Amino acid sequence: MSSDEEMVVTPWKVSGKIDYEKLIRQFGTQPLTKEILEKLKKHAGSLHYLIRRGFFFCHRDFDLILNLYEQGKKFVLYTGRGPSGPVHLGHLLPWIFTKYLQDAFDVKLYFQMTDDEKFLLHHDFTVERSVGYTYDNALDVIAIGFEKEKTRIISDIKNIRALYNIAVKVAKHVNFSVVRAVFGFEESTNIGLIFFPAIQAAPCFLESVLTGENVPALIPAAIDQDPYWRVTRDVAPKLGFYKPAQIHSKFLAGLGKGGKMSASQPETCIFTTDSLEAAEKKVFNAFTGGQPTAQEQRRFGGNPEVCTVYQYMLYLFEEDDGKVRELWENCRSGRIICGECKSILAERVKKFLLEHQKRREKAKDVVEEYFLKD
Amino acid sequence: MSSDEEMVVTPWKVSGKIDYEKLIRQFGTQPLTKEILEKLKKHAGSLHYLIRRGFFFCHRDFDLILNLYEQGKKFVLYTGRGPSGPVHLGHLLPWIFTKYLQDAFDVKLYFQMTDDEKFLLHHDFTVERSVGYTYDNALDVIAIGFEKEKTRIISDIKNIRALYNIAVKVAKHVNFSVVRAVFGFEESTNIGLIFFPAIQAAPCFLESVLTGENVPALIPAAIDQDPYWRVTRDVAPKLGFYKPAQIHSKFLAGLGKGGKMSASQPETCIFTTDSLEAAEKKVFNAFTGGQPTAQEQRRFGGNPEVCTVYQYMLYLFEEDDGKVRELWENCRSGRIICGECKSILAERVKKFLLEHQKRREKAKDVVEEYFLKD
Numbered sequence: 001m002s003s004d005e006e007m008v009v010t011p012w013k014v015s016g017k018i019d020y021e022k023l024i025r026q027f028g029t030q031p032l033t034k035e036i037l038e039k040l041k042k043h044a045g046s047l048h049y050l051i052r053r054g055f056f057f058c059h060r061d062f063d064l065i066l067n068l069y070e071q072g073k074k075f076v077l078y079t080g081r082g083p084s085g086p087v088h089l090g091h092l093l094p095w096i097f098t099k100y101l102q103d104a105f106d107v108k109l110y111f112q113m114t115d116d117e118k119f120l121l122h123h124d125f126t127v128e129r130s131v132g133y134t135y136d137n138a139l140d141v142i143a144i145g146f147e148k149e150k151t152r153i154i155s156d157i158k159n160i161r162a163l164y165n166i167a168v169k170v171a172k173h174v175n176f177s178v179v180r181a182v183f184g185f186e187e188s189t190n191i192g193l194i195f196f197p198a199i200q201a202a203p204c205f206l207e208s209v210l211t212g213e214n215v216p217a218l219i220p221a222a223i224d225q226d227p228y229w230r231v232t233r234d235v236a237p238k239l240g241f242y243k244p245a246q247i248h249s250k251f252l253a254g255l256g257k258g259g260k261m262s263a264s265q266p267e268t269c270i271f272t273t274d275s276l277e278a279a280e281k282k283v284f285n286a287f288t289g290g291q292p293t294a295q296e297q298r299r300f301g302g303n304p305e306v307c308t309v310y311q312y313m314l315y316l317f318e319e320d321d322g323k324v325r326e327l328w329e330n331c332r333s334g335r336i337i338c339g340e341c342k343s344i345l346a347e348r349v350k351k352f353l354l355e356h357q358k359r360r361e362k363a364k365d366v367v368e369e370y371f372l373k374d
Numbered sequence: 375m376s377s378d379e380e381m382v383v384t385p386w387k388v389s390g391k392i393d394y395e396k397l398i399r400q401f402g403t404q405p406l407t408k409e410i411l412e413k414l415k416k417h418a419g420s421l422h423y424l425i426r427r428g429f430f431f432c433h434r435d436f437d438l439i440l441n442l443y444e445q446g447k448k449f450v451l452y453t454g455r456g457p458s459g460p461v462h463l464g465h466l467l468p469w470i471f472t473k474y475l476q477d478a479f480d481v482k483l484y485f486q487m488t489d490d491e492k493f494l495l496h497h498d499f500t501v502e503r504s505v506g507y508t509y510d511n512a513l514d515v516i517a518i519g520f521e522k523e524k525t526r527i528i529s530d531i532k533n534i535r536a537l538y539n540i541a542v543k544v545a546k547h548v549n550f551s552v553v554r555a556v557f558g559f560e561e562s563t564n565i566g567l568i569f570f571p572a573i574q575a576a577p578c579f580l581e582s583v584l585t586g587e588n589v590p591a592l593i594p595a596a597i598d599q600d601p602y603w604r605v606t607r608d609v610a611p612k613l614g615f616y617k618p619a620q621i622h623s624k625f626l627a628g629l630g631k632g633g634k635m636s637a638s639q640p641e642t643c644i645f646t647t648d649s650l651e652a653a654e655k656k657v658f659n660a661f662t663g664g665q666p667t668a669q670e671q672r673r674f675g676g677n678p679e680v681c682t683v684y685q686y687m688l689y690l691f692e693e694d695d696g697k698v699r700e701l702w703e704n705c706r707s708g709r710i711i712c713g714e715c716k717s718i719l720a721e722r723v724k725k726f727l728l729e730h731q732k733r734r735e736k737a738k739d740v741v742e743e744y745f746l747k748d
Contacts, residue, residue, distance in 0.1 A: 116542050127539050157539050164534040165501050168490050171566030176550065179565055191553055192545030195569030 009224050010184070012121070014251055017258075020057055020223075027226050029058040029248060039066045044104035049319050050097045050249070056220065060229070061245035065218045069105065075216045076207040077101055078244070080112035080154075080200075083133035084122060087140040088269035089316060089349075090252035095144045097249070098220045102146060109151045110203045110217075110372075111141055116156040117199070120192040131157055135367060140272050142363035142370055143356050152372040154206075156199055162374040163202040166209055171198035173235045182227045201232040204244040216242035223248040252315055255286040255308045272360065276350045283309070283346040289331070290338035301334040309341050317348040383598050384558070386495070388625055391632075394431055394597075401600050403432040403622060413440045418478035423693050424471045424623070430594065434603070435619035439592045443479065449590045450581040451475055452618070454486035454528075454574075457507035458496060461514040462643035463690060463723075464626035469518045471623070472594045476520060483525045484577045484591075484746075485515055490530040491573070494566040505531055509741060514646050516737035516744055517730050526746040528580075530573055536748040537576040540583055545572035547609045556601045575606040578618040590616035597622040626689055629660040629682045646734065650724045657683070657720040663705070664712035675708040683715050691722040 007016040009023060024031060032051070036059070041047045043066070050056055065075050079098050081091065102109050115130035134155045141153060156163065174197065179185050185194055207215040219229060226248065233243040256268035270279050289303030289310065304310035310331065318324050330336040381390040383397060398405060406425070410433070415421045417440070424430055439449050453472050455465060476483050489504035508529045515527060530537065548571065553559050559568055581589040593603060600622065607617040630642035644653050663677030663684065678684035684705065692698050704710040 116538070119542055120546050127543065157542070158535075160538040161532075161535045164490070164538065165531050168493055168531070168566050169501065171569070172494055172564050174565050175562050176559070176565065176568060177561040180561070185550070187551040187554075188549050190546050191548050191550065191569050191572060192542050194550060195545070195565050198565060 011224050011227060014224050018251065020250060023223055024058050027223065027230075029060050029223070029226070029246070030063075031058050032056070032062070032247075036063050036066065039063075039070075040104075043069065044100070048097055048100040049321070050093060050100075050315065052321065053314060053324075054250075055093060055315055056097060056247050056249045058223070059245070059247045060233070061216075061243060062218065062247050065216055065245045068216060073216070074105070074107055075218050075245075077107055077109040078112070078203045078206075078217045078219050079109070079221050080114060080203070081137055081141070082114045082118050083130060083137045084118040084125075085133060086271045086273050087137050088271045089312070090254070090269060092140070092144065092272070093252055093315060094220050094222060094249050095141060099144050099146055101218070101220060102150060107150065108207065109146060110206055111146075111151065111153045112200070112203050113137065113153060113155045114196075114200060116160075117193070117196045119157075120190060120196065127157060131155060134158075138367050138370060139360045139363040140356075142367060143272075143359035145359070146370075148366065148369060151370055153370045154203060154372045159372045159374055162206060162210075162372055163199055166202040166205050167195075167198040169239055170201045170205075170232065170235050171195060173238050174198060174231060178231065182231055197228055197231055200228045201235065204229075204232050204236070205239065205241045208241055214241055217244045219244055219246045221246065221248065222251055224251075253308050253311050255282055255312075257287045258306075270349060270353075272353065272356055274353065276353055279349050279353055280346045283312075283349055284342050286312075286342065286345075288338045288341070294337045294339070297337045298334045302331040302338065304328050304331045307331070307341075309338070309345050312345055312349075313341075317345060317352065385598050385601060388598050392625065394624055397597055398432050401597065401604075403434055403597070403600065403620070404437075405432050406430070406436070406621075410437050410440065413437075413444075414478075417443065418474065422471055422474040423695070424467060424474075424689065426695065427688060427698075428624075429467060429689055430471060430621050430623045432597070433619070433621045434607070435617060436592065436621050439590055439619045442590060447590070448479070448481055449592050449619075451481055451483040452486070452577045452580075452591045452593050453483070453595050454488060454577070455511055455515070456488045456492050457504060457511045458492040458499075459507060460645045460647055461511050462645045463686070464628070464643060466514070466518065466646070467626055467689060468594050468596060468623050469515060473518050473520055475592070475594060476524060481524065482581065483520060484580055485520075485525065485527045486574070486577050487511065487527060487529045488570075488574060490534075491567070491570045493531075494564060494570065501531060505529060508532075512741050512744060513734045513737040514730075516741060517646075517733035519733070520744075522740065522743060525744055527744045528577060528746045533746045533748055536580060536584075536746055537573055540576040540579050541569075541572040543613055544575045544579075544606065544609050545569060547612050548572060548605060552605065556605055571602055571605055574602045575609065578603075578606050578610070579613065579615045582615050588615055591618045593618055593620045595620065595623065596625055598625075627682055627685050629656055629686075631661045632680075644723060644727075646727065646730055648727065650727055653723050653727055654720045657686075657716050657723055660686075660716065660719075662712045662715070668711045668713070671711045672708045676705040676712065678702050678705045681705070681715075683712070683719050686719055686723075687715075691719060691726070 007018055037047060077098055079094060113134040115134045119125045119127050119130040138153050179194055179197055204217045229244055229246050236243040254268035267282055267285060270282055286308045289307035291297040291300055313327060314324055381392055411421060451472055453468060487508040489508045493499045493501050493504040512527050553568055553571055578591045603618055603620050610617040628642035641656055644656055660682045663681035665671040665674055687701060688698055
């Protein structure tokens with residue numbers, strides 16, 4: 001895949017060189033203004049590096065959520081995961097940011113595992129396999145550190161009772177033309193997938209239904225999920241609920257050439273369950289912006305903009321803005337070469353994995369307690 | 375509506391003069407052969423009058439069900455109701471026959487209340503209204519006398535957890551072209567209704583899923599439900615289950631002219647909750663096959679074939695074949711006139727309602743126990 005390939009961003013496929021400015025225009029979202037960031041900083045104490053560095057880059061109604069919050073109206077957070085395999089580091093970014101929001105605003109989180117969709121989508125999946133990934137991936141969610149009392153993980157299949165009565169209310173207002181236009185569904189699309197947007201919409205309104213009050217939801221998630229929220233936002237007022245608000249992230253590039261990441265090419269992403277050795281090897285094989293030789297690198301400098309190692313430092317492993325700037329400059333000027341940079345990243349990845357895997361192991365004792373009871 | 379109107383038989387509309395022979399050809403079902411009836415009689419002790427009189431008139435794989443039974447393989451019964459209002463006498467007929475089958479073969483019954491579909495179908499329905507009818511209509515089901523230990527009523531909305539994991543397995547094998555062709559779904563059909571055939575299919579396989587054995591299901595129901603079973607029968611082998619078998623009934627005519635029955639014209643049907651006075655009045659206003667005057671009736675005789683009063687005697691209130699024949703002959707020959715006939719029916723209706731309403735009242739104490747626990 002060349003990075004010049006046409007940009008495709010759908011819930012099922014992200015490919016080509018992503019032009020995020022264009023996505024804002026195409027999807028009709030709003031950029032995060034200085035005013036919004038200041039308001040967020042006021043309540044959170046500080047701005048998370050993922051928002052400072054533009055990884056979360058646009059929104060819908062996030063300003064409204066903050067205004068309601070200032071008027072004393074709390075919101076709930078809602079995000080999720082399609083459990084189709086092991087979790088990799090790219091998946092963690094929106095969750096890390098969600099945890100920051102949960103701590104900053106002291107709010108409840110609904111985390112949806114769309115095991116029904118993954119079953120319906122993948123020819124070779126059984127229901128058992130999908131639900132198996134739900135429980136496996138839940139360990140990674142818990143390892144991020146979400147508060148047990150304020151977090152409810154939802155398996156679509158296991159917790160369908162809580163979702164279905166909301167989903168049918170949504171579904172009643174969404175017809176085939178709409179999902180065909182928004183999701184590109186066809187005559188050959190199975191009827192489970194056709195219904196599924198109503199299931200993904202349901203958690204937006206779950207807190208309102210459970211409490212009997214109208215509670216707005218804020219969804220921190222990658223922008224490829226936006227089609228779901230566009231449909232849900234159209235329906236919300238018809239059901240008497242707030243339109244769900246979103247704060248959208250970019251995608252973490254993979255370690256392959258051109259930032260490619262693919263679960264079918266496991267060397268392009270670091271899974272949370274990788275051995276330290278395997279992870280280190282992936283880092284050392286990562287695509288960088290370096291010159292062919294160390295000598296040329298010293299002379300001409302590297303290009304951090306296309307470097308996957310730099311990206312991982314920027315979005316995952318260096319919280320200090322000053323040090324990120326220093327890394328950039330050292331690369332550009334040739335003061336640091338790729339081998340050195342990879343060594344730094346490899347150490348941080350290994351340290352992170354060691355700790356994450358410990359928390360992940362501990363999560364096994366409490367995983368059931370995190371799931372929605374209904 | 376004239377009875378010469380084109381015959382329409384779909385799960386949502388039954389109108390025109392119904393040609394049951396044509397339906398057998400159109401739907402591709404099998405007539406009930408003498409051999410099948412003899413086998414049924416052998417196990418049941420006697421043939422139920424609803425099958426003797428042709429109210430249940432065709433089938434799919436009922437012979438297979440009986441053969442499997444003779445080989446020691448039990449089946450489960452599955453029937454249901456779309457709870458969109460109060461129950462009338464016409465609804466009871468397939469249930470009465472189902473009770474006969476439950477007693478004859480000592481088998482379990484799953485009774486599905488499609489409250490999700492009724493909500494999705496009717497513009498002015500809330501989920502609460504649909505579920506309300508589920509519980510109300512369940513009282514009528516219980517009043518028929520089904521064995522509590524062997525009967526599980528399913529509310530799609532309340533018991534969705536037991537159904538959904540089966541429904542997604544079915545849905546994965548059914549695409550939009552199929553449901554468009556079979557049910558006439560359109561671009562404007564909501565995505566809940568598009569998915570619903572998978573929900574109606576689920577109870578066919580519920581016993582198999584719950585027990586881990588492959589248990590065939592026999593569905594006694596009116597023939598308008600056949601499109602659901604055609605789709606389900608296509609999918610069953612792909613999931614490793616028996617194709618669901620059916621035994622199909624005709625429709626009970628209403629009390630209106632041309633046998634019309636419509637919930638929107640309450641005078642055309644007798645509801646189980648009607649007062650005895652109201653029911654009596656409906657009987658006396660019923661459309662008959664009589665002559666304009668008693669004198670002409672005595673002279674020319676009546677036409678029981680088009681007479682709704684005769685139909686109610688035939689299918690609900692006279693189990694003795696000899697007496698039914700006598701009634702027919704007395705009508706044809708003018709020995710009995712409509713007023714007399716209506717008086718007989720009115721008495722029987724009132725007696726039935728009195729007893730049914732008592733059983734219905736008692737059912738309130740046990741209704742929860744009849745519902746599926748999941």
